[in-house]
Amino acid sequence: MPRVRTAVVAAALAASLAPVAFGGPAAFAASPAAAAGTAAEPGTVVQEGGRLTVPAGEEGPVTLRFTATLPAGVQGPVSASFELDTWLAEAAGGGSPVSADVIRSTCSVNGVPYGACAWDMPYFAPSLPDPPVRPSLGLPEVPAAGTLTYTVTLDADRTAAVLGRPDVLVRLTDGTGATVAAGRLGLDFVVGTPTAGQRGAVHARDKDGVLWRYERRYNVPYGPRQRVGGGWNTYTAIAGTAELGRDTYPDLVARDGAGKLWLYQGTRKPSAELVPGSARTLVGGGWNTYDLIF
The missing domain is CATH 1.10.287 (Helix Hairpins)
Structure with a gap:
């Protein structure tokens, strides 16, 4: 006793x-x-709204939200791993298949902003059967709480399309390294609007000599027209081109009545007024021998 x-x-x-x-x-x-x-059963990780579509292009950021529910008595700080269940194969010419800043992200937890969060995008030879490291996002270390709601923005460029539709493995650990919550999220990277220098456009001149631009957009044939400028009835032929000026922005060529062809280099503001005769470069003469320029 x-x-x-x-x-x-x-x-x-x-x-x-x-x-x-x-x-x-x-x-x-x-x-x-x-x-x-015995150890407490790990909590869950639940994605808000189901799988998230992430356009790989010029659409801008989309927002991923998920909530982790932790068991009682968890001691902080809490760390989180965020890993895609896919891997990147080396590009055909060698090097990474994605750009250096393929996805730009910011993170916040329970409403507290933590600023930019960095992605790690390792790549391996296609012959490697089981890569040791997969694409991942670095999430901030935070104090323990009963629930942790993560808000992550994802702004993906066109190279992110190679990631496809991966699941995301999320695991939260406490100050001792023990798993306190785990779950899967879903991201669908789809082809979005290319950069300005890579998307097509149609130019049209109306009866008043005003030139309009119809630019290719994501998931629609062409977006609303943008005014280029007036006075373009002084030219006998006008055609949009690729980035002849090597500045990554599409250009424009126009032939005048004397048969001279002029180059208008694209700008960062395709909707800005462009006046005939301004900021143009002479390509050469004799172009009136052609009945079509395209």
Whole structure:
């Protein structure tokens, strides 16, 4: 009997000295699982709204939200791993198949902004059967809480389309490295609007000599027209081209009545007024021998 009493007193003393969790009772001491000598069951990770479509192009960022529910008594800080269940194969000519900043992300947790979060995009030879490292996002380390809601923006460029439709493996660990929550998310990277120098456009001149531009857009044939400028009825032929000026923006050529062909280099503001005769470069003469320029 004395031995039993000593054990009870010792257990009570240990409980009174146990560390206190944020806003709650003594950590672990009041947990039935801990009292039984077993680890608490890890919590869940749930994505808001189901799988997220991420355009790989010029559309701008989309927002991913997911919530992790942690078991009672978790001690912080809490770390999170965010890894795609796919891998990148080396490009045909060697090197990475994606750009250096293929995805730009910002992160916040429970409404607290943590700024930019960096992606790691390792790539391997296609012959490698099981790459050791997969694409991943570095999420911030945060204090423990019953629920942690992550908000991540994803602004992907056109090279992100090679990622396809991966699942995301998310795992949260506590200060001891034990898993406290885990789950899967879904991202669908789809081909989006190319950069300005890579998307097609149609130019049209109306009866008043105003030139309009119809630019290719994501998932639609052409977007709303943009005014290029007036006075273009001085030319006998006008054609849009690729980036002849090597500045990554599509250009425009126009032939005047004397048969001279002029080059108008594209700008970062394709909707800005472009006046005939301004900022043009002479390509050459004799172009009136052609009945069509395209």
